[in-house]
Amino acid sequence: NAGVTQTPKFRVLKTGQSMTLLCAQDMNHEYMYWYRQDPGMGLRLIHYSVGEGTTAKGEVPDGYNVSRLKKQNFLLGLESAAPSQTSVYFCASSRGPASRYIAKNIQYFGAGTRLSVL
Amino acid sequence: DAKTTQPPSMDCAEGRAANLPCNHSTISGNEYVYWYRQIHSQGPQYIIHGLKNNETNEMASLIITEDRKSSTLILPHATLRDTAVYYCIVIQGAQKLVFGQGTRLTINP
Numbered sequence: 021n022a023g024v025t026q027t028p029k030f031r032v033l034k035t036g037q038s039m040t041l042l043c044a045q046d047m048n049h050e051y052m053y054w055y056r057q058d059p060g061m062g063l064r065l066i067h068y069s070v071g072e073g074t075t076a077k078g079e080v081p082d083g084y085n086v087s088r089l090k091k092q093n094f095l096l097g098l099e100s101a102a103p104s105q106t107s108v109y110f111c112a113s114s115r116g117p118a119s120r121y122i123a124k125n126i127q128y129f130g131a132g133t134r135l136s137v138l
Numbered sequence: 139d140a141k142t143t144q145p146p147s148m149d150c151a152e153g154r155a156a157n158l159p160c161n162h163s164t165i166s167g168n169e170y171v172y173w174y175r176q177i178h179s180q181g182p183q184y185i186i187h188g189l190k191n192n193e194t195n196e197m198a199s200l201i202i203t204e205d206r207k208s209s210t211l212i213l214p215h216a217t218l219r220d221t222a223v224y225y226c227i228v229i230q231g232a233q234k235l236v237f238g239q240g241t242r243l244t245i246n247p
Contacts, residue, residue: 024181060239061239062225062236062237062238063182063237064237064241065235065236078235093241110182111183112181112182126184126187127182127184127235129181129182129183129186130181131180131181132179132180132181134217
């Protein structure tokens, strides 16, 4: 049981290049999330998905696109990378929503992708 | 939505209990308190959660005050591998965890 797997682990891009980060989960979770983490800061939500074929914006969505064509996969795309997108990206999945009133909707995180944009 | 306040850093000796406090004075009646931790360069890891009663699992214990305005995460016998940033989170909104700055816990040999 691999849990949440992110590929690639590291990537260096030049400004203006594009790339796609892949997140795969094998827990049959409905919800998936993309976060970014910058030095000295907590995680910030970029986009999330509540099920196959659906996506929604999080706290910092600008400059990113996502797709959830299959339940187990959640893709994060950078169409034209900028130095401000240099960060560590984490994917997570959960059985259901991180709701106020539903207990144990725990998010499981991948190991992260370190992206540098020069 | 409730916000949380944690000390930026703490130290603890190996083998001793590590007690990490969290204030959430604006928590509403049905909001849960979750704790996650992030070991250097890894993804966050769920530790424990609670509503009103104290909770214990194989990793830690969670003590929530009777008025629910604060809580304490207890690692009963801290090891060097427990060195990490610990996040106290009160669920906000329908779909997101809000990670603040957390507490950087250093376990010293």
